Amino acid sequence: xxxxxxxxxxxxVNHVSKKYKYGEFQPYYTLRDTLAAIVRTPLQIFSQNKRxxxxxxxxxxxxxxxxxxxxxxxxxxxIGPNGSGKSTLLKVLSQITPPTRGEAVLRGRVGSLLEVxxxxxxxxxxxxxxxxxxxxxxxxxxxxxxxxxxxxNFAGVEKFLDTPVKHYSSGMYMRLAFAVAAHLDSEILIVDxxxxxxxxxxxKKSLGKMGEITRNEGRxxxxxxxxxxxxxxxxxxxxxxxxxxKVFEGSVGSAIDKYTKTPxxxxxxxxxxxxxxxxxxKQITINEYLHGKIYPGKPLKIDIRILSKENLxxxxxxxxxxxxxINGHAFxxxxxxxxGMDITIKKGENHVTCLINSFDLSSGRYRLGLGIDxxxxxxxxxxxxxFYFDVLETTLKHSLxxxxxxxxxxxxxxxxxxxxx
Amino acid sequence: xxxxTVIKPKSKWMxxxxxxxxxxxxxxxxxxxxxxxxxxxxxxxxxxxxxFQPLTSTFIFTIFFxxxxxxxxxxxPYPLFVLTGLVFWNYFSGILSRxxxxxxxxxxxxKKVYFxxxxxxxxxxxxxxxxxxxxxxLLLIVSFYFHFVxxxxxxxxxxxxxxxxxxxxxxxxLFLASFNVKYRDVRYALPFFxxxxxxxxxxxxxxxxxxxxxxxxxxxNPMTGVIEAARTVFxxxxxxxxxxxxxxxxxxxxxxxxxxxxxxxxxxxFADLV
Numbered sequence: 157x158x159x160x161x162x163x164x165x166x167x168x169v170n171h172v173s174k175k176y177k178y179g180e181f182q183p184y185y186t187l188r189d190t191l192a193a194i195v196r197t198p199l200q201i202f203s204q205n206k207r208x209x210x211x212x213x214x215x216x217x218x219x220x221x222x223x224x225x226x227x228x229x230x231x232x233x234x235i236g237p238n239g240s241g242k243s244t245l246l247k248v249l250s251q252i253t254p255p256t257r258g259e260a261v262l263r264g265r266v267g268s269l270l271e272v273x274x275x276x277x278x279x280x281x282x283x284x285x286x287x288x289x290x291x292x293x294x295x296x297x298x299x300x301x302x303x304x305x306x307x308x309n310f311a312g313v314e315k316f317l318d319t320p321v322k323h324y325s326s327g328m329y330m331r332l333a334f335a336v337a338a339h340l341d342s343e344i345l346i347v348d349x350x351x352x353x354x355x356x357x358x359x360k361k362s363l364g365k366m367g368e369i370t371r372n373e374g375r376x377x378x379x380x381x382x383x384x385x386x387x388x389x390x391x392x393x394x395x396x397x398x399x400x401x402k403v404f405e406g407s408v409g410s411a412i413d414k415y416t417k418t419p420x421x422x423x424x425x426x427x428x429x430x431x432x433x434x435x436x437x438k439q440i441t442i443n444e445y446l447h448g449k450i451y452p453g454k455p456l457k458i459d460i461r462i463l464s465k466e467n468l469x470x471x472x473x474x475x476x477x478x479x480x481x482i483n484g485h486a487f488x489x490x491x492x493x494x495x496g497m498d499i500t501i502k503k504g505e506n507h508v509t510c511l512i513n514s515f516d517l518s519s520g521r522y523r524l525g526l527g528i529d530x531x532x533x534x535x536x537x538x539x540x541x542x543f544y545f546d547v548l549e550t551t552l553k554h555s556l557x558x559x560x561x562x563x564x565x566x567x568x569x570x571x572x573x574x575x576x577x
Numbered sequence: 578x579x580x581x582t583v584i585k586p587k588s589k590w591m592x593x594x595x596x597x598x599x600x601x602x603x604x605x606x607x608x609x610x611x612x613x614x615x616x617x618x619x620x621x622x623x624x625x626x627x628x629f630q631p632l633t634s635t636f637i638f639t640i641f642f643x644x645x646x647x648x649x650x651x652x653x654p655y656p657l658f659v660l661t662g663l664v665f666w667n668y669f670s671g672i673l674s675r676x677x678x679x680x681x682x683x684x685x686x687x688k689k690v691y692f693x694x695x696x697x698x699x700x701x702x703x704x705x706x707x708x709x710x711x712x713x714x715l716l717l718i719v720s721f722y723f724h725f726v727x728x729x730x731x732x733x734x735x736x737x738x739x740x741x742x743x744x745x746x747x748x749x750x751l752f753l754a755s756f757n758v759k760y761r762d763v764r765y766a767l768p769f770f771x772x773x774x775x776x777x778x779x780x781x782x783x784x785x786x787x788x789x790x791x792x793x794x795x796x797x798n799p800m801t802g803v804i805e806a807a808r809t810v811f812x813x814x815x816x817x818x819x820x821x822x823x824x825x826x827x828x829x830x831x832x833x834x835x836x837x838x839x840x841x842x843x844x845x846x847f848a849d850l851v
Contacts, residue, residue: 172584176849247848251584251691254845260584268690275686277611279618291607292690343580 165225165263166376167249167344172258174219174244174400175211218244219255220400226393228343231370231377233391233408235384235415241400242380246270246348249378264343264376267294271348273333278322282313282332285321289336303339310365311335331358338365345369345377366390384412409479410521413544423543430528430537433471435464435501437537440526442545450547452567456515460508460526468501475510476525476540477517479565485525485540486517486565492531516567519549593837598693605696609703612675616704627711631667635660635719642781651783652812657723661811662780662804664716668709669742669800670771675701676750677767680758680847687847694844695837698754702743709739720811731810734817738803741822741829745799748832751840758843758850779804799825799832 211217219241226232234242247253249260250268275292276285286307290300300307308314311332313324321329347366363386370377370390381387387394387408394411396404404414428437439461443450450456458475472492476485489510491497499508525540598605617623635656642648643655650658676698680687683697713735720727757763775781778800784792795801802818802825809817 248584251582252688252848255584255586257586262582262584263580265580266582266691270689271685274689275683277615279615280611284614288607288611291604292686292692294690294692297603 166228166230167224167226167260167262167378169222169224169249169260170258172219172222172245172248172255172260173217174241174248174253175215175256176218178214178216217400219248221258222397222400222402223258224395224402224405226376226378228376229374230393231379231391233387233394233411234378234380234397235382235387235394235411236397237415239399240397242397243270243348244400245397246346246378246380250346262344265294265341266344266346267340267342268346269293269337269340269348270346272330272337276321276329276333279320281318281320282324283317285332286336289333290340293337293340294342295340299341307332307335307339310338327358334358334362334365338362338369343375345375347377348380349382363389384416388412407521410544413521413523413541425543428537428539432536433464433468433528434466435462435468437461437526438463438505440524440542442524448545450515450545452517452519452547453514456512458510458512458524460510462501462506462508464501464503464506467503469498470530471499471501471536472527472529472531473499473508474525474527474529474535474538476527478523478525478540479517479520486522487512490527490529490531514569515547516569517547518565518567519547521546593695593841594693598696601692601696604692605700606703608696608700612701612704613707624711627708628715631660631663631712631715634663638663638781648782649786651785651808652814653725653808654723657720657725657811658783658808659781660716660719661808662778664709664712665738665742665804665807666775666778666780666800667712668705668739669746669803670774671705671708672701672743672746673750673753674767674771675705676747677753677757677763679750680754681761681764694847695751695840698750698840699747701750702747716811725811726813727811728813728815730815730817734806734810737822737826738807741799741803741825744833745825745829748829748834748836751833751836755840755843755847758847774798796821796824797828799829801825 222241222245224232234245236242244253246268247270248255249262250266250270252268252270273289275289277288280288286304287297287300291297308317311328311334313328313332316324316328321332324332366379366386367390369375377390379387379391391408394404394406394408395402396411396414404411425439425441427439429435430437437460439459441459442448443455443457444459445457460473472490474488474490474493477487478485489495491499521544523540523544524542525538526542527535527538529535529538617626620626622629638659639656643650643659648655653661679697679701680694687694687697717727753763753767777795778798779795784795784801784805787795802821802823806817806822809815
């Protein structure tokens, strides 16, 4: 099993950790500082690195115990707040800085774009900078020659090819820089926030180019961005980093949910005010009697408690369940539209219940959405990402694996039979 | 698969990865080409600086040390004597100072792209070689002017001296480049150090004016052997002091090995510190 798996994965990151001293971000040291430090703690300099796993005073883990694997063609989004270690991770994987512990294996040519326009030389012309920048990024002269026209076209700088780039407008400069980078051929591509440059139109163009790269060429890409739309559009997997640790790995949707803090069902519910109807959604629970545990193939009960100041008629209540990595709903039901019920909300407390007899979706993460509507007309309230909940793995009757997503998203009651002569 | 990269915590002792350097050979040329291209951009006199500088120094040294102080210059007239020294000394100090600053000057690239870091200090040879070529032509013109014809041995000695100077300068330069990343003291100390070094190198005087015990010490400076050998062949002589030249060669090789060793053992942390 491990051998088989190794053959598939093009990137393997095993327990990578990176330790920094707070001081190492200081602009520079002088020899005097170090001499002073040695005098103060004479033994420290000799014992350095003996126990890399132990933090000394003034040290912190910029990355801690990060592991993941990628197969060919995977596009991994790396998200997390500032200072969570995203860029450090890319730097370690680009070999710019070594890890303190752990190891990573990259099988293929690695190209990394941690910055657009790295090494551009102001005094040189556009043409010269294409060759300079291309070489710095790891392209061979032959490759650059082959792609030269394409690069120039993409950047739209034909007329200024022989002008020193210091006379370029910032837009032209960025376009040229991105164009060179985008034409880098490598099996593995490491990209840091390159889309955050240029005007809106150019961002669209570069995003389009990134999409083309990810879709067409079967390359493995690691992509850091704060732009969640870009992550959603480009990536098929994501990891979420927090304080140097991987707190989540999985589908892009769930990672984004986690990052943007779509609340967990187990968190305290914050009442929702629907001012147009003068009511408050006080509480929503799922399987309260099971303390929120949800199993496939078992009943699922959703309780909604609504506090109203008026009597309301002709409303519909709409529940939606969506799988976090698939657009659209896996399940949706409206009291009126689906079931033809007329619901009356009375002044005071109302308790609405929806009971699904057998929740036949496979284990995994789902989001619950709620709407209060005027049927066939409009929503007074709608939130499709109210919170997420996890459906646990269990074994159905006589079965071992049928609740795992690999065995389908939906479990349908069925029978097998076989006839032998 | 053809390329497999294994990223691990840096082991402290690493030597050159020749195979990898070979893969990055184009980058070496590109950096050298960039340095040459940029060197005299936006200057009024352009590449003529490469002629003007040694010529001015020769003129001033000749007046002060040749005429006033009457420093002996052996078989050669003093201007030719001092220019021969300067041509090699400038090459040496040029590589030394540019290599030492190469990592800081290319900070952006060091922080954002991987490549074998030694390419940066090593590629400074390119631009200095061009300057050396120009001043060598100047030296030939000056020696013809004084009716000196270099001996046939020059064809062998000049390349040899060039190799020794390069190895010595790069050895020190690699060491200082790495040191410079962590301690910016280098930036301030180096010009000063180079100024002092010119007096500890027989550029403006011959070693023959020294006490023998001191002569032995100064022979450890690789540029001593280089400059003395160059003077011998440019004055048309064939009797070289092979012993000093051998010492120069051994010291340079040792400097180079030490420099690259130190450089490689510290290179992993450049990006964090630059």
